[in-house]
Amino acid sequence: MREYLLSLIGLLLICGCGDKEQQLLKKADRIHSSVLTVDTHCDTPMRIGRGTFDIGKKNEDGSVDFPRMIEGGLNAEFFAVYLGQGPRTDEGNERAYRRALEIFNLVHTDFARYPEMAEIALSPDDAYRLRKEGKIAAFIGLENGYPIGNDISRVEEFYNLGMRYITLCHSSNNDICDSSTDRNGPEHGGVSEFGEKVISEMNRLGIMVDVSHISDESFYDVIRLSKAPVIASHSSCRALCESPRNLSDEMLLELRDNGGVIQICILSSYLIPTAPNPELDARVAEIRSRYAAMGELNDEQRRAMSGEVSAARRQLQKIATVKDAVDHIDHVVQVIGIDHVGIGTDFDGGGGIDGCRTVAEVKNITIELVRRGYTRTEIEKIWGGNFMRVFREVERLAQPGV
Numbered sequence: 001m002r003e004y005l006l007s008l009i010g011l012l013l014i015c016g017c018g019d020k021e022q023q024l025l026k027k028a029d030r031i032h033s034s035v036l037t038v039d040t041h042c043d044t045p046m047r048i049g050r051g052t053f054d055i056g057k058k059n060e061d062g063s064v065d066f067p068r069m070i071e072g073g074l075n076a077e078f079f080a081v082y083l084g085q086g087p088r089t090d091e092g093n094e095r096a097y098r099r100a101l102e103i104f105n106l107v108h109t110d111f112a113r114y115p116e117m118a119e120i121a122l123s124p125d126d127a128y129r130l131r132k133e134g135k136i137a138a139f140i141g142l143e144n145g146y147p148i149g150n151d152i153s154r155v156e157e158f159y160n161l162g163m164r165y166i167t168l169c170h171s172s173n174n175d176i177c178d179s180s181t182d183r184n185g186p187e188h189g190g191v192s193e194f195g196e197k198v199i200s201e202m203n204r205l206g207i208m209v210d211v212s213h214i215s216d217e218s219f220y221d222v223i224r225l226s227k228a229p230v231i232a233s234h235s236s237c238r239a240l241c242e243s244p245r246n247l248s249d250e251m252l253l254e255l256r257d258n259g260g261v262i263q264i265c266i267l268s269s270y271l272i273p274t275a276p277n278p279e280l281d282a283r284v285a286e287i288r289s290r291y292a293a294m295g296e297l298n299d300e301q302r303r304a305m306s307g308e309v310s311a312a313r314r315q316l317q318k319i320a321t322v323k324d325a326v327d328h329i330d331h332v333v334q335v336i337g338i339d340h341v342g343i344g345t346d347f348d349g350g351g352g353i354d355g356c357r358t359v360a361e362v363k364n365i366t367i368e369l370v371r372r373g374y375t376r377t378e379i380e381k382i383w384g385g386n387f388m389r390v391f392r393e394v395e396r397l398a399q400p401g402v
Contacts, residue, residue, distance in 0.1 A: 024370055031376045032366040036131055038076040038384035039362070040263040040342060041141065041212075041234035043349030045079050046303055048106045056114035063347035066117045068360040069136055076127045076137035076384065077359075078233065079107060081163065082349070083144050084302040085172035085179075093149030099299060100147035104140070104161045111138050120162050123395065124388040141210065141233065144170035150194060155201045164391070165208035167233060168195065168218065177218040180244040190217035196225055203227045206398030208391065211235075212245070212265075212344075219251055228394045229259035231387065234344035234351070236262075236270040237331045243270055249335050256336035259393065261386045263344030264328045267351045269313070271320035271328060280316040284309055310350050322355035326368045329382060338378050342387045 044064040047053040051061075058067040069077065081103045086092045111118055121127055121137035130137040140162045146169075148154045155166075169179045173187040176195035191199065199222065202209055209230045211219050222230055232255070238246040247255065247262055255262060265271075291297060291305040332341040345351040347359060355364045369379050 025367065028363065028367040028370040031370065031379050032073050032363045032383075035376070035380040036076065036127060036384040036388070037074050037362070038078075038127065038137075038342070038387055039074055039347070039359070040078045040231070040344035040387055041080060041143075041265070041349070042077055042345060042347040042351070042359075043080050043082050043143070044077075044347065045081060045103055045107050047348060048103075048110050055110055056117060063345075063352055063358040065359075066114060066136055068358055070117070072358075072360040072362045074136075074359050074362050075131045076121065076139060078139040078141045078165070078344075080141050080143040080167075080349070081107070081158075082170075083146050084297075084299060085144060085146055085170055085174060087296070088146075088175055090149075093146070093151075096147040097149060097151075097154065100142070100158070101161075104158070104163075107138075107140060108162070122162060122164065124391045127384070127388065139164055141165040141167065143167040143210075144174065144213075145176040145195075145198060146170070146174050148176070148198065150175055152194075152197055152201055155198060155207070156205055159205050159207055163207065165210045165231060165233060166198075166202060167210040167212055168198070168214050168222070170213050177221070178215040179213055179218075180215045181213070182215075186215060186217065188218075190215065191221035191225060195221075199225045203394075203397065204399050204402060206395045206400065208394050211260075215244075216248075216251070219247075220254065223254050223258050226258070228397045229261070229390045230255070231260055231390055232262040232344075234263055234265035234267075234346045234349075236265050236328045239335075240328055240331055241269075241271055241273055245270055252332060252336045252340075256340050259390065261340050261342055261390050262332055263342040263387065264325060264332070265344055265346045265351060266320070266325045266353050266356060267346045267349075268317065268320040268353055269350075271324045271353065272318070274317065277317060280312060283312045283316065287312065306350075313350075320353045322353060322364050322368050325353060325356070325365065326372060329369070330372070338381055339386055339389075342382055342384065 042064045047062050055065050059065050083096050118136035118138045121139050127137040142163045145166050168176050171181045173179050173182045177191045178186040178188050209226050210233045212232045212235045236246045238248045287308045
């Protein structure tokens with residue numbers, strides 16, 4: 001009799017736990033489907049025009065396409081016009097400029113093939129309108145100010161092509177500012193004189209200044225120089241994962257005082273510390289050495305090298321989880337509050353973690369937020385409300401006629 005009662009109690013507990021989990025999943029589903037969900041950075045444009053990739057169809061490769069956005073319940077995406085840093089000569093700058101124009105054209109042309117699914121968006125109002133219409137809001141950002149060269153007029157030219165933020169630099173220094181990861185160290189000691197003009201022009205036009213990838217000195221210069229709140233479109237917390245690409249708590253406090261927002265990047269090496277991994281180090285060194293032997297790399301070769309490095313890391317490196325990503329959200333909330341954090345996946349640029357490897361799985365982040373007790377209002381802020389607040393303020397402070 002006693003064994004029977006114990007078995008019955010155990011069964012009831014199991015059923016109760018199952019019911020509780022189902023209720024949690026239903027709650028997460030309701031919240032996820034009722035709020036504007038925004039991812040502020042993906043590198044999917046690098047795939048457009050390559051192989052069999054089709055943004056309007058569900059692809060086997062890559063992490064983002066329109067059908068999987070619909071499947072995952074993601075309403076808005078910032079697609080990056082990305083240029084790797086090349087020679088900062090007149091010829092190099094011109095080549096980068098022309099390539100940027102090609103990518104802008106590819107994005108506009110390719111996305112226009114699926115007007116029933118998506119539309120190029122230019123403002124927060126567009127995002128909310130398109131969500132009501134059942135369409136994806138496709139925003140454009142410029143990752144690396146390199147294509148601007150030394151021609152300030154190109155900032156407005158790119159704005160007129162739909163660009164709404166500029167990640168000032170990438171993995172190397174450029175003519176705008178120092179990078180957090182340049183192998184030769186700082187060059188300008190932060191933002192250059194030309195970079196100051198670029199930031200002023202961005203403020204004038206209503207373009208968000210993106211501090212992801214820039215050095216600490218550049219970050220503090222941007223905070224001092226920008227008259228509008230700034231964004232970190234895809235960065236995480238240095239307190240949890242020591243990386244120059246992440247923001248320290250001191251930087252988070254400055255970001256809060258600026259009114260800005262950090263969009264947590266779900267690239268594994270920015271979420272969890274990486275233990276010594278000689279096998280991976282050797283593989284990556286071999287890949288880079290092989291490409292270095294080719295001389296100066298073109299964009300296609302850089303992408304191929306990046307793809308090989310990412311594949312090696314996926315195979316040989318411990319991968320972070322959705323819980324690790326939400327740990328970073330928790331940390332931001334604890335340090336500077338709920339109003340200054342969001343999500344920027346870096347999908348198709350290295351982003352993707354266990355439980356959220358493609359855009360079809362982004363609801364798993366909402367599930368974890370619900371599991372940790374975040375309310376609908378708080379989740380709405382994290383998934384897009386905070387970012388859109390900054391976007392609106394940048395627009396409000398703009399003076400395009402001046």
